[in-house]
Amino acid sequence: MFPSHSDSLAEAAGLITLLKRQMAGGTLDLPMLSEVAAQVMELCEDDDCDPRKLAELVQRDVSLSGNVLRLSNSVVFAARESIVSVQQAIWRIGTATLKSITLATAVQSRIFNVPGHEQRLKQIWKHSTLAGAWAREIARARRKNVEGAFLCGMLHDVGKPIVLQEAVSTAMAARMPLRAEVREACMQELHAEVGARLVTSWKLPEWMATSCAYHHNYERAPSHVEFAQTAQAADRLAHWSADPERLSTIQTEIGSLPVFAELGFYADDLEQLLARHEAVTSTAEALA
Numbered sequence: 001m002f003p004s005h006s007d008s009l010a011e012a013a014g015l016i017t018l019l020k021r022q023m024a025g026g027t028l029d030l031p032m033l034s035e036v037a038a039q040v041m042e043l044c045e046d047d048d049c050d051p052r053k054l055a056e057l058v059q060r061d062v063s064l065s066g067n068v069l070r071l072s073n074s075v076v077f078a079a080r081e082s083i084v085s086v087q088q089a090i091w092r093i094g095t096a097t098l099k100s101i102t103l104a105t106a107v108q109s110r111i112f113n114v115p116g117h118e119q120r121l122k123q124i125w126k127h128s129t130l131a132g133a134w135a136r137e138i139a140r141a142r143r144k145n146v147e148g149a150f151l152c153g154m155l156h157d158v159g160k161p162i163v164l165q166e167a168v169s170t171a172m173a174a175r176m177p178l179r180a181e182v183r184e185a186c187m188q189e190l191h192a193e194v195g196a197r198l199v200t201s202w203k204l205p206e207w208m209a210t211s212c213a214y215h216h217n218y219e220r221a222p223s224h225v226e227f228a229q230t231a232q233a234a235d236r237l238a239h240w241s242a243d244p245e246r247l248s249t250i251q252t253e254i255g256s257l258p259v260f261a262e263l264g265f266y267a268d269d270l271e272q273l274l275a276r277h278e279a280v281t282s283t284a285e286a287l288a
Contacts, residue, residue, distance in 0.1 A: 012185035037106040055087035074286040133283035135234035152211035153234035159195030
């Protein structure tokens with residue numbers, strides 16, 4: 001006999017209650033930022049940073065150095081000549097982009113790793129990279145901080161894999177089933193708050209935490225509303241990017257969302273933004 005919808009709702013409510021108790025008690029397990037990532041972030045903030053020292057640090061992380069080289073040689077940077085040196089790659093992409101790649105690598109390796117749920121996490125990560133790339137384009141069109149916007153987009157769902165890991169562990173300990181609909185309900189209910197907690201624990205700027213916490217309801221954000229708006233707009237565009245069959249109706253659908261008008265995007269602006277679809281896809285693929 002298959003479980004009813006009401007059974008799933010009850011299971012989800014019970015598991016969410018258990019997870020909220022962990023959050024209230026401070027026992028929710030938040031992954032730490034790796035030592036290399038933390039040092040790279042710190043060096044990137046130093047105007048007198050030694051490029052050689054930075055390159056040597058990046059090379060200590062195989063995944064990070066590989067991502068830096070791959071992105072520097074991608075169409076995103078209109079690469080004409082192939083680069084094989086990490087130091088040259090950093091020079092090409094710049095320290096602002098390096099910070100974004102460093103965080104993206106840290107998030108993917110330390111958070112998007114829940115055995116048995118690889119396919120679902122792959123979907124979430126693809127969505128996150130698309131949202132980051134769209135947020136970058138939104139900021140570029142508005143002449144705002146593109147790398148800051150990218151991080152808002154990329155991190156907006158960062159709480160989901162953490163909630164998933166905790167849901168798996170808690171359900172197992174309580175000998176509760178974890179059906180797909182229960183898993184999804186837990187992630188949807190708790191990911192915004194958990195993501196904000198993670199960003200804060202990594203000592204990232206307050207506006208990043210705000211964009212995580214309020215990307216579904218930016219009107220409630222106590223400050224940094226624009227970052228939460230950018231994250232929500234990028235989230236919607238990322239969902240569209242995963243469903244290209246909606247291409248013919250997307251401008252009307254997107255244009256009806258208040259967040260785009262509040263960000264200053266109208267018909268012509270949206271048309272120009274949506275025309276960046278291929279560039280966004282290339283950026284996301286380079287990161288994924």
